[in-house]
Amino acid sequence: MSPDMQNTTSNHKATATHIIEHDNVAHHPLGGGSYIFRSEFTQHINGHCPKNRIVLHIGSQPNSSPHIGTIITFTVAFFLAARLQQEHKRDVLICLDVVDTAPSQQLEIDGLRYQKSQRFTREMDNYMEDFVEILDALKNRTGVEYLVRTQSEFLGDPHVPTALREIIRNREVLGASFSPNKGNLAIRSACPRTDCGLADKDGVQNVYSYSDDKSTIEFRCPRHGPYTLNLFDLDHIRQLEFNTPLRNLLRTKVFACDPDASWIHVTGDDYSGYYQEQLLWRNIRHEEGLVIVYAPLIVDWSGAKLSKSLYVKSGAYQYLKDDNKDYIISYEIFKKQGKDLEVIFDEVMDWVKHPFKLFRSYSIAYIDALFQGDKPLQGEVGKP
Numbered sequence: 001m002s003p004d005m006q007n008t009t010s011n012h013k014a015t016a017t018h019i020i021e022h023d024n025v026a027h028h029p030l031g032g033g034s035y036i037f038r039s040e041f042t043q044h045i046n047g048h049c050p051k052n053r054i055v056l057h058i059g060s061q062p063n064s065s066p067h068i069g070t071i072i073t074f075t076v077a078f079f080l081a082a083r084l085q086q087e088h089k090r091d092v093l094i095c096l097d098v099v100d101t102a103p104s105q106q107l108e109i110d111g112l113r114y115q116k117s118q119r120f121t122r123e124m125d126n127y128m129e130d131f132v133e134i135l136d137a138l139k140n141r142t143g144v145e146y147l148v149r150t151q152s153e154f155l156g157d158p159h160v161p162t163a164l165r166e167i168i169r170n171r172e173v174l175g176a177s178f179s180p181n182k183g184n185l186a187i188r189s190a191c192p193r194t195d196c197g198l199a200d201k202d203g204v205q206n207v208y209s210y211s212d213d214k215s216t217i218e219f220r221c222p223r224h225g226p227y228t229l230n231l232f233d234l235d236h237i238r239q240l241e242f243n244t245p246l247r248n249l250l251r252t253k254v255f256a257c258d259p260d261a262s263w264i265h266v267t268g269d270d271y272s273g274y275y276q277e278q279l280l281w282r283n284i285r286h287e288e289g290l291v292i293v294y295a296p297l298i299v300d301w302s303g304a305k306l307s308k309s310l311y312v313k314s315g316a317y318q319y320l321k322d323d324n325k326d327y328i329i330s331y332e333i334f335k336k337q338g339k340d341l342e343v344i345f346d347e348v349m350d351w352v353k354h355p356f357k358l359f360r361s362y363s364i365a366y367i368d369a370l371f372q373g374d375k376p377l378q379g380e381v382g383k384p
Contacts, residue, residue: 030382034359041355049262062124094146101241120197159257186243191221
């Protein structure tokens with residue numbers, strides 16, 4: 001075996017170059033969703049949205065400039081909305097929930113994990129312009145309107161208190177699934193001191209009190225002691241933070257209560273399968289179910305999803321940077337290199353038009369070929 005083909009088993013500092021030759025033909029074997037929805041997808045979605053309006057929900061943590069996977073998820077949502085609007089005459093809207101409660105800083109004190117959120121440190125302000133720029137470009141391309149809201153704005157929904165109290169009543173069962181290492185719900189709230197902002201990341205020290213006319217959570221700051229929030233008070237509820245599966249469950253229950261709109265959640269395919277089955281579907285009632293559309297996952301050479309967190313925090317994907325391809329993992333670099341969003345828009349529009357292309361992953365090599373003017377050729381499309 002030549003040196004170029006040998007495995008490197010040390011770490012990401014390895015410098016060996018690995019080259020795989022291919023014929024630039026993209027095949028589409030059919031199975032599962034790509035088989036059932038080979039030629040028509042939006043008609044099926046439309047049939048499961050009986051209310052007057054359709055809101056397509058997307059979400060993102062604003063902890064860095066968005067990477068190509070985030071851009072593609074947003075683009076799938078907009079082009080699906082456009083087809084629902086144009087072909088089925090539906091009133092549609094895109095809603096981006098900015099997860100500003102995601103961690104900005106993390107530390108350990110006395111064996112417990114604490115965090116300061118994006119909304120406390122305002123680190124997110126460095127990146128929101130990039131998100132809005134992408135949304136504006138998609139609006140201009142598709143004609144679909146959008147809104148952006150923070151977690152505080154979402155938690156101000158009048159249906160949140162009832163849904164939240166129901167979740168807390170069931171906290172022992174849910175905690176075992178959502179936080180198997182700790183066994184408790186990861187509900188947190190930042191210390192109210194303006195010079196602190198620490199929150200118990202895993203909700204380990206939370207004390208719950210519940211009755212028909214009173215529902216509270218007592219939190220504890222390691223530096224300033226306990227503080228209590230009233231779950232009948234929307235201003236208090238707006239201060240809460242949740243981990244990802246808990247936030248997913250809460251918003252699903254809240255979306256189901258909307259009297260005017262059917263909600264569709266559009267997210268990356270890494271949240272499909274066992275994750276959603278165990279952490280969402282088994283914990284909601286039939287009438288609370290919503291349509292979830294999974295955007296194709298963008299994967300690296302090994303088949304793992306492209307991760308902006310690894311890039312930002314651990315220096316991963318150095319090989320992309322060395323080859324001037326790090327535009328794939330940062331929209332900021334994407335712009336500096338003069339890349340055109342329309343390349344992605346054209347590609348994703350084709351996926352939505354031919355939905356068998358939605359039910360699969362795409363490699364960074366495939367994406368880069370689009371920008372090199374070497375679009376992969378259409379190969380075989382499963383069985384007729």
